[in-house]
Amino acid sequence: MRFSTSSLLSALALSSASFTQAASLTAFKRQIVVPSHGTTVSPAAGSTITPGSSFPFSYRNEDFCESGYSPISVYLSTSAPTSADVTSAGELADGSFVFKFGDYLIANFGLPVMGTPPPSTLPAPSLAVEDGTTLFLSVVETYRDCPGGVALEFGLETTTVVYA
Secondary structure, three states: OOOOHHHHHHHHHHHHHHHHHHHHHHHOOOOOEOOOOOEEEEOOOOEEEOOOOEEEOEEEOOOOOOOOEEEEEEEEEOOOOOHHHEOOOOOEOOOOOOEEEEEEEEEOOOOOOOOOOOOOEEEOOOOOOOOOEEEEEEEEEEEEOOOOOOOEEEEEEEEEEEEO
8 A cells, every 4th residue: 555745744744733723622621610509498589587597508519520429618798799700619708708618519419428417507698797797608519520531510500688
């Protein structure tokens, strides 16, 4: 079997073009915060939280990448956080929240509990805000093991509460 110089050069050009296209796809930066996110079941939007008292907390996770465990972090903010406030570590950036309740781990698919699961109540902190102020209870959910070689992606869910 003989190859002509022109067919060899054509094959090289084609493979070079394919490699260049693949390299440009690899360099494409995916957004770390995806539109999919879980839902805060309680407190309901507009619920009142009172400093020094506990309020009910329940979060239904999205488990966007179908991981065995879903890490979440829970915050209070005076303005609604945006995807730009989520760091590459899955935390809200300093200055975008006034209180962090903690980091929790949700077991999926009936797996045994590991780490600290989300509590059924959260303590309302004392904050330097006026009574009647609307605050934003936010949950950042980390999605691990996502397809496409993406190490981590995040969901950001926010609901309002009234500080009284």
